[in-house]
Amino acid sequence: xxxxxxxxxxxxxxxxxxxxxxxxxxxxxxxxxxxxxxxxxxxxxxxxxxxxxxxxxxxxxxxxxxxxxxxxxxxxxxxxxxxxxxxxxxxxxxxxxxxxxxxxxxxxxxxxx
Numbered sequence: 001x002x003x004x005x006x007x008x009x010x011x012x013x014x015x016x017x018x019x020x021x022x023x024x025x026x027x028x029x030x031x032x033x034x035x036x037x038x039x040x041x042x043x044x045x046x047x048x049x050x051x052x053x054x055x056x057x058x059x060x061x062x063x064x065x066x067x068x069x070x071x072x073x074x075x076x077x078x079x080x081x082x083x084x085x086x087x088x089x090x091x092x093x094x095x096x097x098x099x100x101x102x103x104x105x106x107x108x109x110x111x112x113x
Contacts, residue, residue: 001034006079007086010055010107015046015099017061024049025101026057027090029082031074040068040082042089046099049107063093 006029013025028043046061048054067085072078087103094101 001032004031005113006031007083007110007112009110012102012105012107013046013094013099015061015097017046017097020048022046022048022061024107025094027086027101029086033074036071038068038070038072038074039066041066042086044090044093046097061097063097065089065093
């Protein structure tokens with residue numbers, strides 16, 4: 001099994017979860033390939049981000065959704081197609097947790113794998 005972070009980026013956000021205020025959110029797109037099958041999953045994790053140095057992820061305010069699971073391989077074209085869905089899927093996941101992602105306020109540059 002091969003797991004690759006296709007995309008990862010930190011954004012400003014708002015969410016109160018388990019009584020803790022969170023002001024940052026990590027958004028990821030992960031590809032998992034195994035035995036001729038490929039799966040893409042969008043994940044979000046809200047974290048406190050109490051200061052500019054605080055990037056400690058708390059995994060209780062986490063949600064994810066598989067957006068593709070079928071036979072095939074990972075490709076640049078498929079990565080691009082899945083990346084187009086990240087914003088909408090992540091926003092919906094954030095709403096389910098009672099939060100919001102400020103897409104226009106990235107905390108760090110995107111990392112692509």
